[in-house]
Amino acid sequence: MADTPFAFASLEGKRALVTGASKGIGRAIAQELALTLHQGAGAREAAVDDHELERAERVRPAVAAAQLLDLIWPILVLLGIETVRIDAAAPNPFLKLRFVHYPWTHSLLMAIVWGIGFALGYRARTGYGRGAAVVGALVVSHWVLDWITHRPDLQLAPGFAPRVGLGLWTSAAATVAVEGLLFVAGLAAYARTTRPRDRAGTWGFWGFVAFLVVAYASILAGGEPPSPQVGAASALIGWALIPWIAWFDRHREPTPLQPGQP
Ligand SMILES: [Zn+2]
Numbered sequence: 001m002a003d004t005p006f007a008f009a010s011l012e013g014k015r016a017l018v019t020g021a022s023k024g025i026g027r028a029i030a031q032e033l034a035l036t037l038h039q040g041a042g043a044r045e046a047a048v049d050d051h052e053l054e055r056a057e058r059v060r061p062a063v064a065a066a067q068l069l070d071l072i073w074p075i076l077v078l079l080g081i082e083t084v085r086i087d088a089a090a091p092n093p094f095l096k097l098r099f100v101h102y103p104w105t106h107s108l109l110m111a112i113v114w115g116i117g118f119a120l121g122y123r124a125r126t127g128y129g130r131g132a133a134v135v136g137a138l139v140v141s142h143w144v145l146d147w148i149t150h151r152p153d154l155q156l157a158p159g160f161a162p163r164v165g166l167g168l169w170t171s172a173a174a175t176v177a178v179e180g181l182l183f184v185a186g187l188a189a190y191a192r193t194t195r196p197r198d199r200a201g202t203w204g205f206w207g208f209v210a211f212l213v214v215a216y217a218s219i220l221a222g223g224e225p226p227s228p229q230v231g232a233a234s235a236l237i238g239w240a241l242i243p244w245i246a247w248f249d250r251h252r253e254p255t256p257l258q259p260g261q262p
Contacts, residue, residue: 053126060246061122061131065138067238068114069146073105077232084228094169096224097231099153108143109157115139149175176220183212194252204248208241 064071076082082102090096104110119136123129147154150165169175187209196202225231 053128053131055249057126058131059249060242061118061135062138063242063245065115065118065135066142067241068118068139069105069111069142070235071238072114073102074232074235074238076102076104077228084231086224086226086228086231088224090224092169092172092175093219093222094149094172094175095151096222099150102153103155103158106143106146107155107157107160108147109160111140111143172220179216193255194249195255197251197253199251201248201251201253204244204251208244208248 073082073084077084082104083100084102085098085100087096087098090098099106105114115136115138118139119132122135123132126132143154147164148166149168151167151170152163152165154165155161155163168178191205196205225234
């Protein structure tokens with residue numbers, strides 16, 4: 001209890017994130033996650049008391065969890081443990097990077113192992129059992145979304161030969177449509193459930209959105225990295241996005257409950 005090393009925010013955010021949002025799967029999912037991370041007073045461990053975790057202690061781990069497998073593969077490629085190749089003749093920009101061997105980050109079994117490890121670490125740090133379950137599920141959700149998008153290059157377990165992947169990426173048009181919709185739905189959910197507290201909360205957030213759009217456009221514009229190592233090194237930028245998100249989120253707050261909303 002008293003030895004929990006975190007400052008706690010007020011309970012206000014809890015109610016705010018319950019508001020609005022009755023439409024859209026993406027919205028519903030985002031909200032469910034936000035809720036789970038915000039509430040859980042009944043289920044969480046005694047160590048968390050009945051306070052809220054500091055906002056950064058929810059946002060940072062949630063972002064890191066969803067991205068975890070992609071944060072780690074570039075390191076393993078640079079260490080020579082996993083292998084990607086550049087496919088300059090690929091029919092569209094989403095297929096330029098060929099994942100030849102990456103079972104330690106991107107097999108289903110290892111995604112679950114990473115998820116359990118991340119959840120245990122989160123719980124040890126915060127004492128918040130329900131939040132730990134959510135971040136663990138976020139880690140595994142990455143594999144599921146990769147399974148939808150990747151060509152059949154995902155193993156189920158290291159040493160297990162069959163590869164799976166539904167291959168959304170083989171159609172550039174379908175990829176842009178699906179990913180664009182998800183992106184806008186996520187943005188809308190976040191922009192509606194939070195509001196800026198100051199300029200950093202506005203421009204930090206919209207700057208981040210602009211960065212993602214430009215990064216996506218530059219992928220679409222084609223061009224492939226000169227080598228797998230350069231590709232992996234540039235993928236390390238994912239690590240920098242976590243403090244960026246945590247920073248602008250610190251300058252935002254939950255949108256207050258509107259009269260008339262449930
Ligand atoms: Zn991935």
